[in-house]
Amino acid sequence: MSQQNISSFKTTEEAIEEVFRTRHATREYKPNVPITAETLNKILELAATAPSAWNLQHWRFLVIRDQEQKDRLKPIAYGQQQVSDASALVVILGDLEANLTGREMYDGLLEAEFIPQEVHDNLISQIEESYKIPEFARDEANKNAGLAAMQLMLAAKAKGYDSGAIGGFNPVALVEALNIPSRFIPVMLVTIGEAATPARPTTRLPLSKLVINESF
Numbered sequence: 001m002s003q004q005n006i007s008s009f010k011t012t013e014e015a016i017e018e019v020f021r022t023r024h025a026t027r028e029y030k031p032n033v034p035i036t037a038e039t040l041n042k043i044l045e046l047a048a049t050a051p052s053a054w055n056l057q058h059w060r061f062l063v064i065r066d067q068e069q070k071d072r073l074k075p076i077a078y079g080q081q082q083v084s085d086a087s088a089l090v091v092i093l094g095d096l097e098a099n100l101t102g103r104e105m106y107d108g109l110l111e112a113e114f115i116p117q118e119v120h121d122n123l124i125s126q127i128e129e130s131y132k133i134p135e136f137a138r139d140e141a142n143k144n145a146g147l148a149a150m151q152l153m154l155a156a157k158a159k160g161y162d163s164g165a166i167g168g169f170n171p172v173a174l175v176e177a178l179n180i181p182s183r184f185i186p187v188m189l190v191t192i193g194e195a196a197t198p199a200r201p202t203t204r205l206p207l208s209k210l211v212i213n214e215s216f
């Protein structure tokens, strides 16, 4: 792949910085470039190291590599060609019922005596109370799954692949096409593959516009 030796002759810090600086939104991929399930799983494992509120890990990765399936989803993404040409398309799902993961996880920790009963009960009650509010659940699903999506794109770059986030899709049609259960919402699509052309150059706002020190 294009960036296979990204860390050659570089300090770890330089290599990491390069991953950040060379990731760009890819919209033109070389078609028919396969990506193995093994490589993709390594990338997804790295993505899943993202932090999340209460460690509820609100993300799920619906992975699509089949050409017919990608072609079927292209119109749902308003005809964006990269959906068909990318080696893989990952639908980032956010969990609206992440409280269920909390219960499972903290019950396990209690059983293994990693946390005392009181800590367990406090956490479960905080989580369950919060998840009674649908807007809270939706915001958390979007926010936390977004962090995993970002890590996914950086992990792909570190492994020599290009990527792109896609928010331009019809969520209702996507849910129907992929039989996504009501527990999950599609947060964004991430394409992964080998860029056919360099991504469009982009700029960033200067720190002077971005940073507010101490208080407004």
Ligand SMILES: Cc1cc2nc3c(=O)[nH]c(=O)nc-3n(C[C@H](O)[C@H](O)[C@H](O)COP(=O)(O)O)c2cc1C
Binding pocket: 023, 024, 025, 026, 027, 080, 164, 165, 166, 167, 168, 169, 188, 199, 200, 202
């Ligand atoms: C949530 C989100 C949704 C996006 N949706 C699209 C999209 O539908 N189509 C597209 O071509 N690019 C999409 N992008 C890519 C952005 O346009 C791109 O990241 C931005 O212009 C900055 O470019 P860069 O990432 O190459 O620096 C999306 C990015 C994000 C984070």
